[in-house]
Amino acid sequence: MKKNIILLSLLLVAIQFVFSCSAGTKTVEKSKANSFAKGADVGWLPQMEATGYQFYDADGSKKDCLQLLKDRGINTIRLRVWVNPSKNKASGHCSKEETVAMAVRAQKMGMRIMIDFHYSDSWADPGKQTKPLEWKNHTFSELLNDVYLHTEDVLKALKQSGVTPEWVQIGNEIPGGMLWPEGSTDNFNQLAQLLNKGYDATKAIDKNIKVIVHLDEGNNSKKFRWFFDNAKANNVKYDVIGMSYYPFWIKSDYKENIGDLANNLNDMSARYNKEVMIVEVGGDYTLEQNTHNMLVAVIKAVKAVPNNKGLGVIYWEPQGEKSWSKYQLSAWKSDGKPSMALDAFKE
Template sequence: MSQPRPPDPPRSAGLFDRQSDLGPVLAASEPHRQEKDMSSKRPARVIAGTTTLVTVVAAPLLVVPAPAQATFGTADIKPIESNIAAKPWASATGGSGSANAGLAIDGDPTTSWHPGGAAARQWLTVDLGGTYDNLRKVTAVFPDRGVAHRYVIEASSDGRRWKTIADRSHNRAVSRGEVHLFTRPETRFVRLTFTGGPGRARAGVSELRVFNYLRDDLTLGADLSWVDDVQDQQYWVAPLAEDRGAGPHLLDVAKDRGMQYARLRIFNEPRSESTGQPTPVPRQGPERSLASAQWIKQRDMGLGIDFHYADSWADPSKQPKPRRWAELDFADLSNAVHDFTADYLDRLIKQGTTPEKVAVGNEIINGFMYGSEAAHIGTTNPPYFVDQADVYQSKPGGGLLWKYWKSTDPAEQRLYDESWDRFTTLAAAGIKAVRDASPKSKVEIHVIVDKGTDGLAKTMEFWDQFLTRVKAKGQDPDVLAISYYPEWHGAPEALDHNLHTITTTYPGYEVDIAETAYPASGGDGSPVPGSPYPRTIQGQADAIQRVFQAANDVVNNRASGVLVWEPAGFQPMFRAVPELANTWEPHASVNVFNASRAKHILQDTVYTATTVGATPKLPSSIRVLTTANDKITGVPVRWQPLPPGATDKPGEVTVAGMTGAGPVTAVVDVVTPRGEHG
């Protein structure tokens, strides 16, 4: 469904300060994008690539820095780590028919699973809902303190064949938990089995956590179509430093900061959004985009092509036909879609720029290439589509008549079905063109999921109708993609739910987040609607990283990538440098592309115990897993001294430590010696 048109954004020196009207029409181009912060304020300069800071204080507390609140500043970006066992789609079962196994994965360490019967051979199995290739850490925490727990942890992809990842069946160390590092691709099930134990040890688990890390094959990138409009600007990692780093091309900085892939939108014949007249400079048109594709491939970045099948912006509220196709009969329109798509891909391939992925349409939840059916849709965008209705609405197109969805009126249901048939005929022509001209390219279909359950229901109806009908026409896409902007598409938890629903309903397809973005300023720093993250440099990094995490946590590794939409211009991750004309540098938040991937995974928590009045014995080294080679080694740790009296009474004490691979915490249970009371 279409969204209300937002006001035009403020202009500033930079990408939009051009004769072409493609920049200024951005406000009207994609109506679900209202936060266009192009502020001319120039606070203190950002030093991009800032090293992450960690504050360590004496026991018993580990203090983490608060998120930065400055408009421009640093960002504390840690590698993504996600407890899949706590996801809504994970479940737990336990031995002896116990009904409370879910308490072991509820995220609350004060609740526990306790099976009935003897401790030995009791088991707890966590089903993660699907397989994962980059699980690297399991943490087991037990309810009983001051005892030695004996157990084995195993992993499996199918629940039948198991591999041991931790054997503590002969454990004598007193502790109520341990962090175990492991590598086992295609893990779905994690099972903890108790093997008995001395004295008071009994079966029970407070928390069994299974941690996922960002996959190497999850592609992170951006739509960088405006790259054809920045030839007179220089982009540097640190433009005021003696060593400016990568640059001066925008793509040099983008690749250096971890963007692996760039998408280009293609307008058929670029025209003004308001008048429908050809723009003086045909930016994002086929010819200029050929050069942009070469720049991308010269840097060994992946290339995506996003056919809008329009002369200006196409999104959920506007999907105009290209002017040259507007008066074609429907059969000729279908042929034009095929031939234009195939011919352009052929040109890309001949110049050595075969795209990895091709999107047939952009955010086409409401169809595309609207024609005479627009009278039923009621669209008012773009202005030229309405003002020149005798041209653009003279023949049928591919607009969907959602107003008749679920109608019990036979005539309205017929109109609904006919609109779906026209739309999928055009879409199938585009898919076939990709298969014919560029069989190595994956085909993507890109929609949105509006806020609320009705939005997801509509999207699922879309996929059901679309996939059924294009298959009947002999075609099938590879990737089902959505956009995600919290102000329009819901909270991060809604994104998790939507991705899981799509993936598990249609398991034969990859899923993508084809567009996302978040502002680094504006609104006095308050979060945008639907988001918990402030509009700051830190908030921008956190919000975008949360989208990376959502994609990475999709079951069966089915998510293939996330693209940030126009990070050099829309809700930008770059800023102009006041001291240097036409020079731009990245915010520290752009480091989210590189910093989100873990190089080392620590045994970051050490559980141990000591008696009242005694000094705990803390290990001199802890384990670390290097992701590049899957090797687990030891790394020295330096512990902060305990403050006086820390163990004078029963309870819990935490001690901060530091290693060359990051911080670590010791959790010490202070217990009363056996035979004493207190």
């Protein structure tokens, strides 16, 4: 009898230990999901490395770019994916395979993952939403199928490699819609159907992935209200309102419109009962202190959204140093070292 009591006691202790570990894991996962996302979009990184670009820390030592970002507080990596991209340095890469490889690499370093679907073979933004060549002559019903299958295919490949992204963007900067002309905002009901196909494919992979709908000019309340009022009227399904914020492109200093950005973040969250996020931000790499101060102000504005509905801030291609990318809004210096602007993510 005494032996049985001892065995039973040991069994109870073991069960308690398992439940304790499980609860601890869930607590860590919950804490991670609830923490503020400090991110970097690094779609150019595989190309930069392939062309021999070297990254250096402040002391001059060579270092992995993702480690340099992590050392500066970055905990999230955003990756764009194109349907059938070319190999061109400026307008190619970002295939499913390259995206999966980068996501696996980032996750191994403890990074959270966002996937940005452009539904194009190259850049999609407010000025261009070109259908993939393979989809060019498809009917609208075929395009609906294309969006679902492409989204599903990429997310399945990620899942099979051990990565389930925390966020998925259905379209990139789509104030005028996507997959033009069928998915233009002139045909908002059709755009809504396309967006919902992306949403459904994402949730079929994992219902916990948060789906983002993303517009440019985060300080432009009128643009956002018009679009998301129409989205509501057409029953668009999504979880998060994503914004870009680039004072440089509207030829202003951030001090002139940071208040408008903050007001729009709060308005979008309250008006549609959604979480909000700055999924793209950037400043002139030559103005390090100004860009640092802008990032501090943006992070503060997102964190101030009531009820913890401000999820995070992501810098677009901070490592895309100008001599390689020809891009003015990186946060990297000509000597291959990170700009002090990125220290804003440490604070």
